[in-house]
Amino acid sequence: MHKARARLIHNRAQQPGPVVYWMHREFRARDNWSLAHAAELAAERGQPLCVAVCLARGFGLAAPAHFAFLVHGLRETAQELAALGIPLALLRGEPGQEVPELVRGLRAGLLVTDVDPTRIKRGWLAQALPRLDIPVVEVDARNCVPARAASDKREYMARTLRPKIHRLLPEYLDEFPPLPAPLSAPLSDRPRPGTPAWSAPLPRPDWDALSAEFGQPPASFPPGEAAARARLDVFLRQGLPRYADARNTPVDPAASLLSPYLHFGQLSAQRVALVVLKAKDVPPEAREAFLEQLIVRRELAENFCLHTPDYDTxxxxxxxxxxxxxxxxxxxxxxxxxxxxxxxxxxxxxxxxxxxxxxxxxxxxxxxxxxxxxxxxxxxxxxxxxxxxxxxxxxxxxxxxxxxxxxxxxxxxxxxxxxxxxxxxxxxxxxxxxxxxxxxxxxxxxxxxxxxxxxxxx
Ligand SMILES: Cc1cc2nc3c(=O)[nH]c(=O)nc-3n(C[C@H](O)[C@H](O)[C@H](O)COP(=O)(O)OP(=O)(O)OC[C@H]3O[C@@H](n4cnc5c(N)ncnc54)[C@H](O)[C@@H]3O)c2cc1C
The missing domain is CATH 1.10.579.10 (DNA Cyclobutane Dipyrimidine Photolyase, subunit A, domain 3)
Structure with missing residues (x-):
């Protein structure tokens, strides 16, 4: 992984103990730089890795449908993680309190987390950091070019950000590496012989109870990583070839309908970009028009929120x-x-x-x-x-x-x-x-x- 994707945001003395990846924006097991970095650090240290997700009580204006989309997708992600030998701990409550609590209980040595410039997430982090006595690393797994590497100021418009992104893309638009084999046992909290033990039981999700609590997401958007990839496949065949001419036509639109999957991190924009670049039978102007939205416009929005604390006023x-x-x-x-x-x-x-x-x-x-x-x-x-x-x-x-x-x-x-x-x-x-x-x-x-x-x- 390019080293500019990761940033030490809490400089504390190195500690022994497991690595925890606090997943709060990139809810996926595949193509996830935060997970890849956490797994790499765990392997380097000879420590187990666990993923922690905390469902906040209330999340701004989020409705039950949003939680339903997240939770149903997360169930699939938890299965993928389990197959990789990485357990998922599900917490409820105030993330800024619950995550440090888990870290303490597990005697974790390092916390890795997702970048997110929105106010609620900044608040969680501001609450969590003073409660943590271990190093915390933030990874930009959202943007093809990490937002802080692309620009250190609020960009005036797409015209000013575009050349910076295009200059750096060849450096960052690389394939995702396979994850190193983790040390913790896949389906139980008991480690394999010879590997370190979890010092506390991991809070496991009760998926059926969560489904009952939040209900079903809208039928128009089946949740999860597999559904996201299926939608991408349909788009490659039916939307992308027409994108340059028909993206702004709400009747029979050529748009991808990927935004819910990208928003919840069930799909990596970098994976979408890599796949679109390989679609050689598609007119180049269609590919370019789509990548302009997926990369330049999307990353301009990230730049806006990152450098404008009052972005919603x-x-x-x-x-x-x-x-x-x-x-x-x-x-x-x-x-x-x-x-x-x-x-x-x-x-x-x-x-x-x-x-x-x-x-x-x-x-x-x-x-x-x-x-x-x-x-x-x-x-x-x-x-x-x-x-x-x-x-x-x-x-x-x-x-x-x-x-x-x-x-x-x-x-x-x-x-x-x-x-x-x-x-x-x-x-x-x-x-x-x-x-x-x-x-x-x-x-x-x-x-x-x-x-x-x-x-x-x-
Ligand atoms: C008033 C207003 C509100 C919006 N609210 C949201 C929102 O809540 N969430 C959201 O993800 N997008 C929002 N957008 C941006 C854009 O309209 C949507 O991303 C896009 O319509 C999503 O549909 P799609 O995935 O089919 O897009 P496609 O045309 O297929 O584009 C692919 C991806 O590129 C990105 N993208 C496309 N257009 C833009 C854009 N103008 N700015 C930034 N990124 C873009 C999105 O990630 C999108 O999924 C808003 C735009 C406006 C003007």
């Missing part, structure tokens, strides 16, 4: 956008929407309603419509701060891929001009780019989309 907007929105705050709105009307998809705009109903029905909204959707919320809200809060609430609670850096960047782009430039001035938006129903009609068959999701004529 109007303080994150660039000065020109904040000024123009302020100037137009008193403009008359064509409609002032209520929260319930938005949530139910009952606005005066048939396309907006159809997009919201697609989200309600499937846990996903097409990417082009997400932009339109957020911009209409700005048009119908008394001010940009209210629009931002509404979009974040709806997106994070209803979208299966919500609570993701992509969502924070996408909403800030739509409402606050983040990563964009000024456009011709209009009421309410000022110089923030607007999108209109007539513009959508020129792009795709709005009537067909409305008919499909609202069951009504446009």
């Amino acid at each position: 109007p303080d994150a907007f660039p000065a020109w956008a904040a000024a123009t929105l302020d100037k137009h705050q008193a403009d008359t709105r064509p409609h002032l929407a209520g929260e319930a009307e938005l949530e139910a998809g009952d606005s005066p705009d048939p396309l907006w309603n159809a997009a919201q109903r697609q989200l309600l029905a499937t846990g996903h909204m097409h990417g082009y419509l997400r932009m339109y959707w957020a911009k209409q919320v700005l048009l119908w809200s008394p001010d940009a701060a209210t629009a931002l809060a509404r979009c974040l609430r709806l997106n994070d609670s209803l979208s299966l891929d919500g609570r993701d850096v992509n969502g924070y960047a996408g909403i800030a782009w739509s409402i606050g001009g983040v990563h964009d430039r000024p456009w011709p001035e209009r009421p309410v938006f000022g110089t923030v780019r607007s999108m209109t129903l007539s513009g959508a009609r020129r792009k795709f068959d709005v009537a067909a989309f409305v008919q499909k999701w609202s069951g009504k004529a446009d």
Whole structure:
């Protein structure tokens, strides 16, 4: 693994004892740099490795469907880990307290964890570190080019990050190594003869109880690593060849629908990139268009959250956008929407309603419509701060891929001009780019989309 993927974030004296990998973003056994690094460190030290997952009580706006997607996928990951000889400990409660508690109980010598710049995860880490007396290493297993290696500042727009990413990609876009054989016994807490013992029993998950507690995830997205790979296969055949022309068409879309799997880490973006690069029978412009979204846009969103602590507030907007929105705050709105009307998809705009109903029905909204959707919320809200809060609430609670850096960047782009430039001035938006129903009609068959999701004529 490239050494820039790992960073020592808690410098404490080296200790003997097992290695614990605290998995909180990359919920997968395959193609996982955090797991690979933890396994390598365990092998070097001649120590066993265990993976710890802590299900937090409440996770921002996450709904039972999100937990269901996570838990059902994790069951499969736990089986894959067990086959590799790596036990999974499942904790419940405050991760910032429970993980250090486990580390103490196991007399672990080293903690490895995933990188995540979002506020909740930063909070967990801030709570955990003072409780830990062992070294803690953070691994960037999310980005093809580790976010801190790509840039040490907030990038202005895709144009400024793209060359940095492209320059470093050949260095980082490498194959994943096989995991070294672990030392702990696979299916019991008892070590093999001659290997170190766990000093405390590992808290094992009761999968049936968890399934009963959280129910089933949306039928449109079967959870887990195998389902993610199956979706990738379908995309390679049916979506990728058309991606350059049809990615922005919500009717018969060419988009991959991979975002829930990428968000929950059930699929590695690096694996997707490697597979797409090998798809030689696909037009090169389709591959490039897709890799621009998968790598540059996704990693721009990571850069935004990493370097903008208030990424989900109007303080994150660039000065020109904040000024123009302020100037137009008193403009008359064509409609002032209520929260319930938005949530139910009952606005005066048939396309907006159809997009919201697609989200309600499937846990996903097409990417082009997400932009339109957020911009209409700005048009119908008394001010940009209210629009931002509404979009974040709806997106994070209803979208299966919500609570993701992509969502924070996408909403800030739509409402606050983040990563964009000024456009011709209009009421309410000022110089923030607007999108209109007539513009959508020129792009795709709005009537067909409305008919499909609202069951009504446009
Ligand atoms: C208002 C708004 C809200 C959004 N909310 C989310 C969200 O909650 N979670 C989320 O993952 N994405 C979000 N996005 C970004 C983007 O719309 C989705 O990633 C994409 O639509 C997911 O569908 P897909 O996997 O079929 O995309 P594809 O077109 O197949 O793209 C493949 C992957 O590339 C990445 N990607 C694509 N478009 C973007 C983009 N514009 N910015 C960053 N990465 C991108 C995603 O990881 C995506 O899965 C949002 C965008 C906007 C404008």
